[in-house]
Amino acid sequence: MDDGRDDAPVPAPPEPDDVADLWDLDDPLAAAGYDEAIAARLAPALADRPERRPARVARIEYGGCHLVTADGRRPGVARLPRASTYDDDRAETPLAVGDWVAVERDSSDDRLLAVDVAPRERRVGRRDPSRELLEQVLAANVAAVLVVHPLDRPLRPGRIERSLVVAHEGGAQPIVVATKIDLDLPGAWQAVRDAVPPDVPAVAVSKRDGRGLDEVLALLPRGETTALIGESGAGKSSIINALLGQNVLQTGSVRARDAKGRHTTTARELVPLDGTGTCLLDTPGTRELGMVRDTGGLAAAFSDIEELAAGCRFADCRHDREAGCAVIAAVEAGALPDQRRRSFLELRAEIEELDGKREDRERRLGEGRRPRR
Numbered sequence: 001m002d003d004g005r006d007d008a009p010v011p012a013p014p015e016p017d018d019v020a021d022l023w024d025l026d027d028p029l030a031a032a033g034y035d036e037a038i039a040a041r042l043a044p045a046l047a048d049r050p051e052r053r054p055a056r057v058a059r060i061e062y063g064g065c066h067l068v069t070a071d072g073r074r075p076g077v078a079r080l081p082r083a084s085t086y087d088d089d090r091a092e093t094p095l096a097v098g099d100w101v102a103v104e105r106d107s108s109d110d111r112l113l114a115v116d117v118a119p120r121e122r123r124v125g126r127r128d129p130s131r132e133l134l135e136q137v138l139a140a141n142v143a144a145v146l147v148v149h150p151l152d153r154p155l156r157p158g159r160i161e162r163s164l165v166v167a168h169e170g171g172a173q174p175i176v177v178a179t180k181i182d183l184d185l186p187g188a189w190q191a192v193r194d195a196v197p198p199d200v201p202a203v204a205v206s207k208r209d210g211r212g213l214d215e216v217l218a219l220l221p222r223g224e225t226t227a228l229i230g231e232s233g234a235g236k237s238s239i240i241n242a243l244l245g246q247n248v249l250q251t252g253s254v255r256a257r258d259a260k261g262r263h264t265t266t267a268r269e270l271v272p273l274d275g276t277g278t279c280l281l282d283t284p285g286t287r288e289l290g291m292v293r294d295t296g297g298l299a300a301a302f303s304d305i306e307e308l309a310a311g312c313r314f315a316d317c318r319h320d321r322e323a324g325c326a327v328i329a330a331v332e333a334g335a336l337p338d339q340r341r342r343s344f345l346e347l348r349a350e351i352e353e354l355d356g357k358r359e360d361r362e363r364r365l366g367e368g369r370r371p372r373r
């Protein structure tokens with residue numbers, strides 16, 4: 001049986017420098033998306049400090065990071081001040097892949113020092129798996145998110161809807177990508193379509209026959225960064241490799257041959273798609289994708305339900321079992337998949353529970369301390 005693993009000739013494992021080589025461009029900073037707007041955001045950290053330079057975090061690993069500078073991708077470390085130059089509260093994730101930073105050269109060795117971080121514009125964040133009221137930023141300064149789902153695995157109810165909320169909540173435009181369409185699994189693609197509202201693009205792709213990849217490429221916002229999220233094995237690295245036209249990031253099949261037994265991508269790596277600032281940002285497989293708070297992401301991800309809700313008899317209708325509910329009526333008429341309505345109720349309940357916990361916590365902390373947003 002075809003389990004979705006690649007049985008085609010396995011490319012040689014990439015050298016560690018392969019990804020760094022992608023940044024051997026005339027203007028690596030511009031390729032990372034540096035422009036006047038970002039220069040302005042970094043200005044307070046660079047002002048009157050001629051020894052400082054702008055850079056973008058391409059990768060974070062244990063004990064260090066890799067930074068894209070005007071000279072290419074270089075190893076570095078972060079030594080961020082407790083309070084940054086900016087008012088922004090960044091206690092939750094001090095440094096994330098995609099962050100724009102001010103760097104200095106460390107006098108003691110060759111590495112660069114990231115000494116300050118610019119405020120993030122848009123991001124992909126999830127509930128920190130170990131600190132439930134805090135956000136863990138998976139990718140910073142991203143304009144779009146590819147929500148990657150492999151068609152050879154059962155679609156867990158609510159998974160795509162949840163990813164859409166996460167994307168919208170971070171201010172990024174979601175694009176749903178279903179991988180492994182070449183395996184011809186009946187019904188799997190339709191199940192994905194049912195989870196996606198009409199205003200979000202959904203594309204089925206195959207790295208084997210190349211289907212859908214041009215369409216994905218055309219949907220990427222130019223000059224901006226697009227992050228990829230999805231469970232381990234979803235095909236994120238394969239999409240990036242296919243779009244880059246070369247095997248840069250290790251994919252499952254390569255890792256399966258690894259004598260050291262490595263089997264997961266631990267890096268969240270930023271790669272340039274061309275020299276013009278369009279970038280892709282891989283994230284490690286995220287099985288857990290909890291929400292932290294809702295400042296409009298839920299409504300944006302359920303625009304179809306929001307629209308229908310205008311027709312509910314009660315303005316505060318919960319679309320649960322109320323009389324005169326236009327959302328339930330749409331489900332009964334076959335105009336809205338009930339799974340979308342149930343996902344909405346579930347995600348709303350999760351956010352309400354977190355809001356309750358946050359309020360309790362703030363009450364306990366009492367006055368005198370400023371509550372976290």
Ligand SMILES: Nc1nc2c(ncn2[C@@H]2O[C@H](COP(=O)(O)OP(=O)(O)OP(=O)(O)O)[C@@H](O)[C@H]2O)c(=O)[nH]1
Nearest residue numbers: 006180206207233234235236237238251252265285
């Ligand atoms: N048949 C088929 N297999 C695919 C396709 N895309 C990816 N695969 C296979 O699925 C497996 C996982 O792909 P990866 O690209 O490594 O998945 P990933 O999402 O990057 O996984 P992590 O790095 O663990 O997060 C590999 O064995 C790929 O060869 C596809 O379009 N068709």
Ligand SMILES: [Zn+2]
Nearest residue numbers: 312317319325
């Ligand atoms: Zn209703």
